[in-house]
Amino acid sequence: MPYSAVRYRANLRIMHPVDATDTRILRALAVDPRRTVVALAQELGLSRNTVQARLSRLEQHAFLAFDRRINPASLGYPLLAFITVHVQQRKLGPITEAIAQIPEVLEGHGLTGTADLLLRVVAVDAEDLFRINGKILACDGVERTDTALAMGELVPFRMDPLLERGPRPAG
Amino acid sequence: MPYSAVRYRANLRIMHPVDATDTRILRALAVDPRRTVVALAQELGLSRNTVQARLSRLEQHAFLAFDRRINPASLGYPLLAFITVHVQQRKLGPITEAIAQIPEVLEGHGLTGTADLLLRVVAVDAEDLFRINGKILACDGVERTDTALAMGELVPFRMDPLLERGPRPAG
DNA sequence: GCCGAAACTGAGCAGGATGCCCTATTCGGC
DNA sequence: GCCGAATAGGGCATCCTGCTCAGTTTCGGC
Known part of the structure; x- marks a missing residue:
């Protein structure tokens, strides 16, 4: 096989x-x-x-x-955090670019609602996370960040329920 | 191959x-x-x-x-949302179980900070998302939800930067 | 500096999976 | 009822996998 x-x-x-x-x-x-x-x-x-x-x-x-x-924990990044970012909206482009330069940011989504960005971030330890948060704050146009540490994966990632249900008519 | x-x-x-x-x-x-x-x-x-x-x-x-x-969009779920859930903390267990019953919840994390849960949810359309949000709210012990629709994947998922950097000493 | 464990190499072998071809047939939509 | 797409079925050369074994190298601890 x-x-x-x-x-x-x-x-x-x-x-x-x-x-x-x-x-x-x-x-x-x-x-x-x-x-x-x-x-x-x-x-x-x-x-x-x-x-x-x-x-x-x-x-x-x-x-x-x-x-x-790839499990980030295996790479030595056992900590997972979600960082919410408030920005000056007209600087969103440059900010995105700047944030994309930070390796620990695994993915970032633009959001509706009060927050502008949601980042999925991994870190070696708490101190590391603090440092990363600092780098995000340092980006020009970033006004505020809220860091929420993921304490546990209460619902582990799964797609099976959707697969069981079969394909949706795409609309 | x-x-x-x-x-x-x-x-x-x-x-x-x-x-x-x-x-x-x-x-x-x-x-x-x-x-x-x-x-x-x-x-x-x-x-x-x-x-x-x-x-x-x-x-x-x-x-x-x-x-x-698996790309959820291919399955007919083009909408991605992050739903923040505030709960009565002592009911966290049952709530988690109840939420895990909802197929569209791809993953859920317990968080530090003001919010208790962060859910990654996919949906067929806005109406569908509304319905899913209702199901979450209906769980006993859930006090409030905040739905943030993902408008764009500003930083597409990547692990390469961490791989480039090589393994961390795991601490 | 030495010893032992763990990792790596190189080789071989049988089985079978892949990638690709072609054609006839089935199925579904128009 | 017709047309096109998807599927089944068969075939073939290549070469990948999974496994084993013995010998060698590397590495860390003592």
Whole structure:
């Protein structure tokens, strides 16, 4: 059974609609760790060709980058924090660029509501987190930050419930 | 070149320290999408055996579940929102369980600070999000929710900067 | 400086998966 | 009822995987 860490830089904008068969494939993948195309085909009662074609499509359009599967804790960053950032809105562009320079910021979202940015940040320890927060505050245009330390993953990441339910009619 | 959607239910608690060589492997994986063990070994100047052994270890200890690579948008959930939840703290357990029943909640973290919970939620559309928010509010013990819609992924998820930097001494 | 454990290398082997081709057939929408 | 897309089925050369074993190197502790 082959190993291969699939990682396609899927563009978030392009969202390829996934049909029922794709969903079955995804579910099968989700249930069991490493599967060969042949095994999948057998299990789903499809021809190997079909599965292979659909997997190619999924890889190109429906899979996110491989990064997401790397556990930051393994890299030595056991602390996870969510930092809310209030900024001068017209400086949002430069601020985003500046924040993107900080390695510990894993992802950042622009938000509606009172806060402007939500950052997912990892850190080596509390002191490290303090330092990172300082770097964010130092960015020109940042007015305030609120740091919330993640104490526990109360609902561990999962996609299964959505897969179980099957694909939505995309609207 | 084989395909295989690697997915090990890595326990978040167990964080296997990743050394420099592991990091090189991860970086190689991150740079290029699908790689065979042979290709990795060649590229890194290691023996196939070594790479294979390290990959097994990484799969078991440093990789998160495969779910994370699935783009919710492809499943028909293009909307992403972060919902902050204030709860009666002593009911946190039951609340967590109740919230975990909601499929659209992809992950939930317990937080320090004013808010108690931060949920990552996907939805089909605004109306759907409203409905989901209602389900959360309906959980016994939930006092208030704040929904922030993610307008854009200003800093797209990435781990590369941390990988570039190499492993931290885990403390 | 020495010892032992852990990691790495190199080799080999059987099984089988991949990637790709082609064609006939089925299915669904128009 | 027709057309196009998706699928099944078969085939083939390549070469990857998983596993084992022994010998060598590296590294850390004493």
